[in-house]
Amino acid sequence: MNNFFAPISNLEIIKRPNNEDELDVITPVPEDVTRPNFFTKSLGNPTEIYSYYLPDGKLANYIARYETDKGKSFLPFTYCKCKNGTKSWKHKNITDKRPLYGCEQLSIRNKANVLIVEGEKTANAAKAIFPDYVVISWSGGSNAIQKSDWSVLYNRTITLWPDNDVPGKKAMSILYDILKEQSCNLSIVSTPKNFPASWDLADDIPNHKGVEYLRELLENTKDKKTSTIGTELVLSTPTAWTEAVSGEAILDELVNIFNKHLILPEHSANTLALWVLFTYCFECFEHSPRLLIHSPEKRCGKTTLLMLLNFLCCRPIRVASLTASAMFRTIETYKPTLLIDEADSFLNDKEELRGVINEGHTKGGGVIRTIETSKTHSVRFFSCFCPCAIAGIGKVTDTIADRSILVPMRRKLLGETVCRLRGDKSIIFEPIKQKCARWVYDNQIALSELDPEIENHISDRTADNWRPLLIIAELAGKKWVDLAKASMNVIDNIGHINDESSIRVLLLKDIKSIFEDNKCYFISSQELCSYLSSIGDSPWGEYQQNRSITQRQLAIILKDFGISPYQKRIGDKNIRGYDKAQFNDAFTRYLPTSATSLQPSINNKITAT
Numbered sequence: 001m002n003n004f005f006a007p008i009s010n011l012e013i014i015k016r017p018n019n020e021d022e023l024d025v026i027t028p029v030p031e032d033v034t035r036p037n038f039f040t041k042s043l044g045n046p047t048e049i050y051s052y053y054l055p056d057g058k059l060a061n062y063i064a065r066y067e068t069d070k071g072k073s074f075l076p077f078t079y080c081k082c083k084n085g086t087k088s089w090k091h092k093n094i095t096d097k098r099p100l101y102g103c104e105q106l107s108i109r110n111k112a113n114v115l116i117v118e119g120e121k122t123a124n125a126a127k128a129i130f131p132d133y134v135v136i137s138w139s140g141g142s143n144a145i146q147k148s149d150w151s152v153l154y155n156r157t158i159t160l161w162p163d164n165d166v167p168g169k170k171a172m173s174i175l176y177d178i179l180k181e182q183s184c185n186l187s188i189v190s191t192p193k194n195f196p197a198s199w200d201l202a203d204d205i206p207n208h209k210g211v212e213y214l215r216e217l218l219e220n221t222k223d224k225k226t227s228t229i230g231t232e233l234v235l236s237t238p239t240a241w242t243e244a245v246s247g248e249a250i251l252d253e254l255v256n257i258f259n260k261h262l263i264l265p266e267h268s269a270n271t272l273a274l275w276v277l278f279t280y281c282f283e284c285f286e287h288s289p290r291l292l293i294h295s296p297e298k299r300c301g302k303t304t305l306l307m308l309l310n311f312l313c314c315r316p317i318r319v320a321s322l323t324a325s326a327m328f329r330t331i332e333t334y335k336p337t338l339l340i341d342e343a344d345s346f347l348n349d350k351e352e353l354r355g356v357i358n359e360g361h362t363k364g365g366g367v368i369r370t371i372e373t374s375k376t377h378s379v380r381f382f383s384c385f386c387p388c389a390i391a392g393i394g395k396v397t398d399t400i401a402d403r404s405i406l407v408p409m410r411r412k413l414l415g416e417t418v419c420r421l422r423g424d425k426s427i428i429f430e431p432i433k434q435k436c437a438r439w440v441y442d443n444q445i446a447l448s449e450l451d452p453e454i455e456n457h458i459s460d461r462t463a464d465n466w467r468p469l470l471i472i473a474e475l476a477g478k479k480w481v482d483l484a485k486a487s488m489n490v491i492d493n494i495g496h497i498n499d500e501s502s503i504r505v506l507l508l509k510d511i512k513s514i515f516e517d518n519k520c521y522f523i524s525s526q527e528l529c530s531y532l533s534s535i536g537d538s539p540w541g542e543y544q545q546n547r548s549i550t551q552r553q554l555a556i557i558l559k560d561f562g563i564s565p566y567q568k569r570i571g572d573k574n575i576r577g578y579d580k581a582q583f584n585d586a587f588t589r590y591l592p593t594s595a596t597s598l599q600p601s602i603n604n605k606i607t608a609t
Contacts, residue, residue: 022082022083023080023081023082023083023090023092024080024081025061025078025079025080025092025094025095026079026080026081026087027054027058027060027061027079027094028054028056028058028059028060029058029059029060029061029079030079033079033087035062036062036077036089038062038064038075038077040066040075043066043068043073043075044066044068045066046064046065046066046075047065047066047067048064048065048120048121049062049063049064049065050062050063050064050065050101050120052098052099052101052139053099053103053104054099054103054104055099055103055104055106055107055152056104056107057104060094060098060099061076061077061078061079061093061094062076062077062078063075063076063077063120063139064076064077065120065121074139075091076091076092076093076094076139077089077090077091078090078091078092078093078094080092093139093140094147095147096147097147097148097149098138098139098140098144098147098148098149099148099149100136100137100138100148100149100150100152100153101120101123101136101137101138101139102123102127102134102135102136102137103136103149103152105134106134106136106152106153106156109134112132112133112134113132113133113134113156113157113158113159114133114134114135114136114153114156114157114158114159115130115133115134115135115136115158115159115161115218116135116136116137116158116159116160116161116172116175117135117136117137117161117200117201118137118141118142118162118163118168118171118172118200119137119141119163119200119202120137120139121202122137122163122200122201122202123135123136123137124202125200125201125202126161126201129201129211129214129215130214130215130218133159136153141171142167142168142170142171142174145171145174145175145178146178150175150178150179150182151182153179153182153184154182154183154184154370155182155183155184155185155370155371155377156184156185157184157185158179158184158185158186158187159186159187159188159189159218159221160172160175160176160186160187160188160189161188161189161191161201161218162188162189162191163198163199163200164191164195164196164197164198164199164200165197165198168198168200172188176188177323180323180325180326181323181324181325181352182325183325183369183371187221188221189217189218189221190221191217192217194206194207201214233317233330233333233334235315235317235334235336236315237314237315237437238314238430238433238434238436238437239434239437240434240437240438240441241431241434241435241437241438241439242438243438244438244442245435245438245439245442246439246476247277247439247443247472247475247476247477247480248476248477248479248480250277250432250435250436250439250476251270251273251274251277251473251476251480252273253432253435254272254273254276254277254312254432255269255270255272255273257308257312257429257432258272258273258305258308260418260419261304261308261418261419261420261421262301262304262305262308262418263301263410263412263413263416263418264407264409264410265408265410266490267483267486267487267490268407268408268487270483270484270486270487271405271407271469271487272291272305272309272407274469274472274473274480274484274487275289275291275387275389275405275469276309276312276313276436277436277439277440277472278387278468278469278472279313279314279315279316279337279387280314280436280437280439280440281440281443281444281447281472282385282386282387282468283335283363283385284444284447284448284468285363285447285448285467285468285471286362286363286464286467287361287362287363287464287465287467287468288360288361288362288363288385288386288387288388288468289361289403289404289405289464289465289466289468289469290357290361290388290389290390290400290403290404290405291309291387291388291389291390291404291405291407292389292390292396292400292401292404292405292406292407293305293306293389293390293391293392293407293409294392294406294407294408294409295391295392295393295409298393300409300410301409301410301412302341302391302392302409303341303391304421305391305407305409306318306339306341306389306391307421307423308421309337309339309389310339310426311426311429312429312432312433313337313339313387314337314387314433314436314437315334315335315336315337316336316337316339317330317334317336317337317338317339318339318341319338319339319340319341320340320341320342321342321345321346322340322353323350323353324350324352324353324355324356324367327353327356327357327384328356328366328367328382328383328384329382331360331382331383331384331385331386332366332382332383335386336386337386337387337388337389338386338387338388338389339388339389339391340388340389340390340391341391341392342391342392343390343391343392343396344392344393344396345392347390347392347396347397347400348396348397354397354399354400355367356384357384357388357390357400357403358399358400358403359384360383360384360385360386360388361403361464362385363385364383364385365383365384365385366381366382366383366384366385367381367382367384368380368381368382369382390404402461403461403465404465405465405466405469443475446475447471447472447475450471450474450475451467451471452467452470452471452474452481454466454467454470458488462488466484466488469484469488470484470485470488472484473485503539503557504557504560504561504590505590505591506538506539507532507540507554507557507558508561508583508586508587508590508591509591510532510535510538510540511528511532511578511583512583512587512591514528514531514532515580515583520580521579521580521581522568522570522577522578522579522580523577523578524575524576524577525551525554525555525565525576525577525578526551526576526577527577528554528577528578529548529549529550529551529554530548532548532549532554533548533549551565551576558578561583561585561586561590562585562586563578563582563583563586565577565578566578566579
């Protein structure tokens with residue numbers, strides 16, 4: 001490892017790069033490279049220099065700490081290749097996946113517990129106080145936590161010791177969530193209330209305490225971590241009803257419960273009843289359709305609906321936020337019905353969590369993780385297959401919507417009334433849960449063997465989503481077969497209208513109408529946008545930020561269908577636009593021949609040839 005107190009030779013002057021994007025970071029630093037000169041005219045000599053190493057022990061870069069009358073400052077020193085091919089030290093930090101301070105010790109001491117503190121100075125002090133621990137920190141402070149590579153801490157036992165102030169505790173709270181994703185065993189030290197504000201392990205110990213007192217604080221936190229964080233999950237399957245029950249009667253009773261407490265669109269109560277019964281027998285099927293509870297605005301009843309599902313479904317767990325790791329481990333252990341609320345606030349920007357939800361749509365879907373067993377590491381499969389309801393305001397990603405059955409919620413009118421749902425009266429739903437359990441027990445074989453016919457016009461994914469519910473309906477009798485098929489057709493149509501991907505199909509419908517109504521074969525981009533914006537009840541007039549769709553936005557959407565505008569000579573002008581023949585393939589593939597084209601609200605004269 002490089003010695004930064006060695007004599008300086010071939011001194012290189014550090015200059016701030018004019019354009020950091022033109023620099024390529026070189027890691028590890030080649031062994032024959034001379035260390036930089038850490039002196040700067042504005043800051044002087046550093047008070048401390050921190051060497052950052054890669055997990056294999058090779059030098060990554062330096063961080064220098066300066067203390068002046070104006071306070072403390074930090075400068076990175078990173079070896080870079082410039083655009084002109086020269087290589088030198090620059091004041092540029094590693095952009096992302098920065099190595100952790102002290103991470104080179106993790107592989108050397110792979111069985112040691114880890115202590116994470118904020119700041120290199122604090123980390124150096126902590127190493128002296130807690131020699132049995134691998135002490136870790138990161139560069140850049142609380143605002144740069146996400147830029148560091150925390151994956152090297154996978155499955156380690158870790159204690160977090162925050163600085164004794166609000167920013168410090170907030171930083172460790174963020175880090176706690178990140179490390180949970182890495183399957184770490186975590187605990188957080190609570191600094192005594194009588195310690196000074198902003199105190200950290202590099203400061204003097206107050207109240208004449210010694211280092212033994214700090215060691216006792218750390219050990220006590222480690223011993224208590226399993227009993228003081230959260231509450232153990234306890235789920236139970238309802239006891240089966242004592243006598244045989246009718247599937248039709250169960251479904252009818254569930255419909256009455258939903259209509260009693262909620263104002264729902266037509267067919268939604270039927271869909272909910274079928275899905276509740278599905279949660280008791282999901283392992284009989286190849287697919288687990290997600291129940292997508294969509295509200296355009298607040299106060300549309302989604303919270304009440306989730307509460308009802310929590311009272312009625314088999315082994316429910318209701319959460320307002322969760323990580324991918326927590327989700328697949330919960331599914332593997334408990335085989336629950338997951339009820340996810342407030343999805344709009346956290347789901348769309350969590351790719352790994354969305355992946356777990358999508359994998360759980362098909363039986364056998366899951367994730368593979370490495371876990372520590374009997375002091376060795378083993379590869380294990382975690383199932384993601386279980387019933388899952390997702391509630392939120394606005395749209396979710398296409399991949400989740402495609403695997404879901406939609407339940408659109410709406411706000412009550414002034415004259416509409418429902419019976420208020422009381423959380424402390426959930427016991428009244430125990431009989432219907434017991435009846436569901438008994439009906440599934442009596443029909444397990446038939447549920448696994450039936451394969452209902454589904455009309456050809458239904459897409460494959462929609463058929464996969466609805467097949468379990470149609471099987472349940474078939475066993476409940478003809479009345480429910482008719483109700484289930486009607487619900488599938490109506491709700492699937494609503495889902496397509498609200499699906500993010502279907503806005504492209506709606507665009508095709510509108511463009512087809514424009515070509516047909518105006519009997520033209522070529523339309524300029526400008527006039528096509530104008531015409532689209534004039535169609536009543538369409539999204540094109542207020543496409544983004546209450547502004548009409550632009551030619552560029554139109555081209556971006558159509559590009560997905562392999563359609564691009566081109567220049568056509570008309571008279572003495574070159575006009576950029578679209579030819580009708582360009583759309584023939586898209587019209588054939590994406591617009592059913594029986595579909596009625598949307599009619600424009602006005603007839604504009606458009607350039608045609």
